[in-house]
Amino acid sequence: MRCAGSQVLEPEWTSVASSHKSLLSIDCSINSALCNEFGIISYPALRYFDGHGYTKSYRGPRRASAAHRPTVTKLDDETTASFQSVDDTVVIAHVNPRDEHITTALRAIASQFEDRASFGLVDTAGTTAVDCYNNRDEQKFTLSDLTAIDAISKLVQSCIAPLIGEFTRANELDYLQSGKSLVFFFETSSDAREAYVNKMRPVAKMYKEYLSFVTVDGDEYADFAAPLGLTADEFPALSVQNPRLGQTFPYPSGADITPETVGAFVMDIVQGKVKPWDGQRRQDKARAHDEL
Structure with a gap:
């Protein structure tokens, strides 16, 4: 498929494929039945196919330079800074030699998450700490309290x-049970969804x-639209839902969806300027603006 993401991946994939015949x-535009069989959406x-009927989604670094990287890369003061940007998610543990158990734990966790993050290890004479860089979203997570047995694992999961x-x-319950309100953006084009993500990150x-x-x-989840006060064939569309209170706030139909307008819409909901959807019909643009 010639979407933007595929075009970015193609030269990296071609570089690795030249030396990996497997x-x-x-x-998928030609072999749609095969892609559907393996749940490609x-x-x-x-x-990844292991040759014995087992299939696994690969969610790790999509760069040729990562193809031969060890599970945990040994770093020093000179290489640590450059390693921070080798992948979308990078974990770097600064470990004091007296905390050898942290190194052991890191290697175990790296084996579990190596398809989704790159791991580095650097010795320090100071306090042991673990940094995780989510480079796609420009976020950094730091963990210095390593007393809990699952502390590093939780850090990595949050960072990823x-x-x-x-x-x-597949993840519907995780989001609905998170305790947070949800801002849904519906769009049929993967490129348009990616563009929305890129511009909406600050908000x-x-x-x-x-x-x-x-x-x-x-296209895949059009049935999600109606319970959120949206019309299935009118995308792009946006709606805010508070699962805890059972309230839904459809974004004005036809209005531009920008970081500024969405941010203002969220604030108007918080301040009570937008009423919850009554379940009857979606707000039209003029009526919504009158209420705002």
């Missing part, structure tokens, strides 16, 4: 989670303690 490319998608994720049936970062911003494939 790699195969599939055009967005592009580009990578799958995208600021604006894709809402699907999502500003409200991340209270709101989860998610995108929804309008």
Whole structure:
């Protein structure tokens, strides 16, 4: 598929494929039945086949330089800074030699998450700490209290989670039970959803303690639209839902969806200037602006 993400991946994939004969490319616009069989819903998608019927989604670095990287890369003061940007998610543990158990724990966790993050280890004479860089969303997570047995694992999971994720049936409960309100953006084009994510990151970062911003494939999950006060064939569209209170606030139909307008819409909801959807019909643009 010739979406923007696929075009970015293609030269990296071609570089690795030249020396790895077990790699195969599939055009889902031609082999749609095969892609459907393996649950491909967005592009580009990578799958690992072990030759014994087991299939696994690959969610790790999509750069040729990462193909031969060890599970945990040994770093020093000169290489640590450059390693921070080698992947979308990078974990660097600064470990004092007396905390050898942290090194052991890091290697175990790296084996678990190596398809989604790159791991580095550097010795320090100071206090042991772990930094995680979410480079796609420009976020840094730091952990200095390592007493809990699952502390590093929780750090990595928080760091890996995208600021604006894709809402699907597989993760629906996770989002609905997070305790946060959800800002849904529906669009049929993967390129348009990616563009929305790129421009909406500042707003999502500003409200991340209270709101989860998610995108929804309008073709694959059109049935999600109606319960949110939206019309299935009118995308792009946006709606805010508070699962805890059972309230839904459809964004004005036809209005521009920009960081400024969405941020203002969220603030108007908080201040009570927008009434919850009554379940009857979606707000039209003129009526919504009158209420605002």
